Amino acid sequence: MKGYAWAVIAIAACTLAGLGMRSHVDPVNIAMLYLLPVVVIALRYTRGAAACAAVLGVLAFDFFLVPPYLNFAVDDVQYLLTFGILLAVGLVISGLAESARREARARAAAALDAEAERLRNTLLSSISHDLRTPLAVMSGASSSLMESGERFGAAERRALAESIFQQARAMAEVMGNVLQMTRLETGAIALKRDWSSIGEIAGSVLDRLAERLSQHRVMLDLPGDLPLVRVDATLIEQVLANLLENAAKHTPPGTLVRLRAAQVGAELVVAVEDFGPGLDPADFARVFAKFHRAAGESAAGGIGLGLSICRAIVLLHHGRIWAEQMPGGGSAFRFTLPLEPAPSPPAEEALQRA
Numbered sequence: 357m358k359g360y361a362w363a364v365i366a367i368a369a370c371t372l373a374g375l376g377m378r379s380h381v382d383p384v385n386i387a388m389l390y391l392l393p394v395v396v397i398a399l400r401y402t403r404g405a406a407a408c409a410a411v412l413g414v415l416a417f418d419f420f421l422v423p424p425y426l427n428f429a430v431d432d433v434q435y436l437l438t439f440g441i442l443l444a445v446g447l448v449i450s451g452l453a454e455s456a457r458r459e460a461r462a463r464a465a466a467a468l469d470a471e472a473e474r475l476r477n478t479l480l481s482s483i484s485h486d487l488r489t490p491l492a493v494m495s496g497a498s499s500s501l502m503e504s505g506e507r508f509g510a511a512e513r514r515a516l517a518e519s520i521f522q523q524a525r526a527m528a529e530v531m532g533n534v535l536q537m538t539r540l541e542t543g544a545i546a547l548k549r550d551w552s553s554i555g556e557i558a559g560s561v562l563d564r565l566a567e568r569l570s571q572h573r574v575m576l577d578l579p580g581d582l583p584l585v586r587v588d589a590t591l592i593e594q595v596l597a598n599l600l601e602n603a604a605k606h607t608p609p610g611t612l613v614r615l616r617a618a619q620v621g622a623e624l625v626v627a628v629e630d631f632g633p634g635l636d637p638a639d640f641a642r643v644f645a646k647f648h649r650a651a652g653e654s655a656a657g658g659i660g661l662g663l664s665i666c667r668a669i670v671l672l673h674h675g676r677i678w679a680e681q682m683p684g685g686g687s688a689f690r691f692t693l694p695l696e697p698a699p700s701p702p703a704e705e706a707l708q709r710a
Contacts, residue, residue: 359401363409366393371416383421387438390417394446398453406453410446414439490523497523537646537661540668545591547672551698552589554582554617554626561596562615568601571609577616585624585693591669592693598662599628599689607632607686623675623692631686640679666691 370393374386390413398406418428418439497516505513539545555578562574585592596615603613607630614629635643644667670677670691677691 359397359405360408362401363393363397363405363412366397367409367412367416369393370413371420374417374421378421383417384438386421387417387442390414390442391445391449395449398446398450403450403454406450407447410443410450413446414443417442490527493523494520534661537665537668540665540672545672547588547591549586549588551584551586552592553584554578554592554624554693555580557589557593558596558615558617561593561600564593565597565600565604569604569613572604572607573610573612574600575612575614577614579618582617582624583619583695584698586696587673587693591672595666595669595691596626596628598666602662602689603628603630603632603687606630619695620692622695624695625690625692627688627690629682629686629688631682631684634681634685634687635679637681640681643679644677663689 367390370389374389377386390410394406394409394413397409415428419426497519501508501513501516508516558576558578562569562576600613600615607613612631614627614631616627616629618625644663646661646664666689667677670693674694675692677689679687679689682688
């Protein structure tokens with residue numbers, strides 16, 4: 357309906373302009389005025405709206421600008437040809453514009469289908485690649501326990517059982533990342549915001565990752581006067597865990613990994629910095645893309661969803677996330693969380709403190 361309304365408005369405006377020009381310009385030339393709204397409406401709205409503009413233009417031109425005025429009679433046959441050309445041009449233009457829109461929609465749909473197919477193929481390839489090794493290890497360890505378990509000592513049996521457990525956990529993490537990414541993209545996750553300290557969130561993450569970070573030196577730079585943030589603490593824990601695991605996974609043992617936070621204006625900026633080999637400059641722009649792996653990462657495992665999940669969670673909190681090169685080598689992954697005015701303590705509590 358919007359296109360039809362604009363057709364009426366545009367034809368009315370052209371008619372007013374034509375009336376002002378009628379005493380100075382030949383009516384045949386005034387007829388060209390009506391092509392402009394037809395072209396514009398054909399490009400922006402439906403074919404029906406453009407056709408409506410063409411028909412209204414012919415009628416308005418005949419009624420107001422062709423003698424005898426204020427009726428649809430035509431004394432000069434040449435105007436009939438002008439009407440026909442005006443109407444035909446309007447319909448042709450509207451048809452071409454509609455055809456171009458259909459082709460654009462078809463190309464966009466084809467591009468979406470191609471991208472969806474690429475993502476499906478990448479997902480299947482990544483999952484099959486990252487599940488094949490754990491499955492092979494579990495199969496070998498479990499068959500050894502089943503066939504020759506009684507001949508193994510307690511330490512050997514424990515080592516095989518631990519291998520099965522570790523590989524099963526790796527498989528569960530792969531599938532967990534896929535499900536988490538799906539939930540984030542479909543909006544199935546609702547934020548449960550509450551006031552939290554980034555220091556407490558970081559402490560919880562470091563306790564949980566103590567074993568995985570045991571071969572790295574972890575440094576904390578979290579000032580005690582940092583403001584509270586209103587976030588979903590569980591999801592922000594996942595962001596920090598993914599970034600810390602990513603740093604540990606792609607840097608040699610013994611490398612320093614530093615977790616920092618600072619208030620910058622109305623934002624809290626959190627950073628995980630490593631001092632390893634760093635990323636290729638071309639990877640910084642696409643490191644948060646789904647299924648993307650930086651050069652040389654294939655041996656480290658994972659399907660390339662950890663950083664994508666970080667990005668989705670940070671965006672849910674209306675923050676920003678990016679990666680950059682560290683001076684002297686290494687990579688820094690930084691994200692921001694908006695700061696809000698902290699709630700005032702209850703009056704009774706304030707009086708007790710006084």
